[in-house]
Amino acid sequence: MKLLIDFFPIILFFAAFKLYGIYAATGIAIAATIVQIGYLRWRHGRIEPMQWLSLGVIVLFGGATLIAHNDTFIKWKPTVLYWVMGAVLMGGQLLFRKNLLKSVMGAQMQLPEHAWRVANWSWVGFFAVMGALNLWVAYTYDTDTWVNFKLFGGMGLMVVFVIAQALYLSRFMNTDEAKPE
Incomplete structure (x- = not known):
């Protein structure tokens, strides 16, 4: 269900584009993202910072697309999101000496610091490449x-x-369940 909620605006954007074109799809994506955020707020009581960022970017770039009647703005939206996410991970590591990936996922898995660092930099690189590829x-x-x-x-x-990252990280995960010493 969470996956459907996460991809709800993208799926609606795609369907609306195929049926009505880029401008209708952009308007629908903005509306769907607002509905998504409203639902998540109602259901969970809080919204993650990246979800707020995504809402802001779709409203800004989607709004610019609709106002200027120029699809270049909406085409930049994924790149901006990718690059902001990569910059946040990189900034956390370089400026604050904090691995934000570990901060978010550290409770779910135990990894050595080296593996967390590689994972963090891998995501930074992935986001940079995805933004450029877009x-x-x-x-x-x-x-x-x-x-x-x-x-x-x-x-x-x-x-x-x-x-690929899961396969890499699996090398470092402790498969022994908490054994008594």
């Missing part, structure tokens, strides 16, 4: 190809990256 597709191909890439290519690459 722009390359947006400026090299037509809007239909970009929308298909945004849904299928972006999600597919994310799944591949997560699997």
Whole structure:
């Protein structure tokens, strides 16, 4: 269910684009993201910072797309999100000497510091590449190809990256359940 809620605006954007075009899809994505945030607030009582960021970026870039009647703005939205997420992870590591990935996921898995550092920098690199790849597709191909890439290519690459990282991190996870000493 959580996965459906997370991808709700993207799926609606894709369907609306195929049926009505980029401007209707953009308006629907803005509305769907607002509904998503409202639902999450009602259901869980709080919204994660990245969800607020996503809402702000879709309203800003989607709004600019609709006002200027120029799809370039909405095409920049994924890149901005990727690069902001990467910059946050990098800034946490470099400026504050804090691995934000470990802060978020440390309760779910125990890893040595080296593995957390590699995972953090891997995500920084992944977000940087995904942002650049999004722009390359947006400026090299037509809007239909970009929308298909945004849904299928972006999600597919994310799944591949997560699997690759899980395989790497599994080398460091302790498979012995808490044994008495």
